[in-house]
Amino acid sequence: GAVVSQHPSRVICKSGTSVKIECRSLDFQATTMFWYRQFPKQSLMLMATSNEGSKATYEQGVEKDKFLINHASLTLSTLTVTSAHPEDSSFYICSARFSRTDTQYFGPGTRLTVL
Amino acid sequence: GESVGLHLPTLSVQEGDNSIINCAYSNSASDYFIWYKQESGKGPQFIIDIRSNMDKRQGQRVTVLLNKTVKHLSLQIAATQPGDSAVYFCAENVNSGYALNFGKGTSLLVTP
Numbered sequence: 699g700a701v702v703s704q705h706p707s708r709v710i711c712k713s714g715t716s717v718k719i720e721c722r723s724l725d726f727q728a729t730t731m732f733w734y735r736q737f738p739k740q741s742l743m744l745m746a747t748s749n750e751g752s753k754a755t756y757e758q759g760v761e762k763d764k765f766l767i768n769h770a771s772l773t774l775s776t777l778t779v780t781s782a783h784p785e786d787s788s789f790y791i792c793s794a795r796f797s798r799t800d801t802q803y804f805g806p807g808t809r810l811t812v813l
Numbered sequence: 814g815e816s817v818g819l820h821l822p823t824l825s826v827q828e829g830d831n832s833i834i835n836c837a838y839s840n841s842a843s844d845y846f847i848w849y850k851q852e853s854g855k856g857p858q859f860i861i862d863i864r865s866n867m868d869k870r871q872g873q874r875v876t877v878l879l880n881k882t883v884k885h886l887s888l889q890i891a892a893t894q895p896g897d898s899a900v901y902f903c904a905e906n907v908n909s910g911y912a913l914n915f916g917k918g919t920s921l922l923v924t925p
Contacts, residue, residue: 704856730911741902741915742857791856795911800845802913804856 701725702794704805711782712813718778719808721792727772728794732802733765736789748775782812825922832890834919836903839884845906847913848877848888850899857902860888890921898923 701724711717721731729750734742746767747755754767766778775794779786789809793802826832838846844865849857863870863877863886870877876889886903900920904913 700859702856732912741917744912744914747912793857793913799862800906800911801847801859801862802911803859804849807854807856809854 700796700801700803702792702803702805704792704808706808707806708809708811710811710813713783714781716778716780717782717810718776719790719792719810721775721777721794721805723773723794723803726794726796728775729772729797730795731769731775732793732795733767733775733777734791734793736791736807738789742791745777779810782810784812786810787812822917823920823922825924826893828893828895828923828925830893832888832893832897832921832923834888834890834901834903834921836886836888836916837884838886838903838905838916840905840907840914841884843905843907846877846879846886847904848875848886849902849904850897851902851918852899860901893921893923895923895925897921 703722705720709717731748733745735745736742744757745760748767748769750769750772756762764780769775789807791807793804795802847862848860850860851857861872861875861877863879874891878887900918902918903916907914
């Protein structure tokens, strides 16, 4: 149980294009999901908290107009990187909170490369 | 600012030995802690968690110890196996919004 999926697992795009990443909780409902960013050999950095049916809460320094988050259902949150640039290249990981225990379960991550 | 950190960035152990990974936290208000294992190119995998009203919790081959007096958390892995090689992160619940603050990570290398 408590499986979280992400799609795509890897994406390469041209600078200036937008990329959408999906995060799904497969066997539980998650009112709260989180988006993290991880650079090589570094820890996870929280970007935003995604709440079902309401606006996402962004961490300081994260541009909400650049990283659009939509939590349209209890099992799906999406992150759209708009007008991507090479510096946006990173490993993006989502997590979903299992409300019964407060535990966050993570997806497998999405490797974004912007050329 | 307050943060979660790890004492040792790398740890090398022989197969079959016990491993201990340490973590210090500074937010005295934290009440929930989790250990994650991350293999290269993958998302973090839940290992074990503990709440602040407990000092110790055991799972399969793993034990988490919490010392609130010195704000210290540790993960013990018994009979370490090559498959345990990964980066291990401790994380703390920083507020009522359930967001997690991650430590820097310890790379565990298990040698045959």
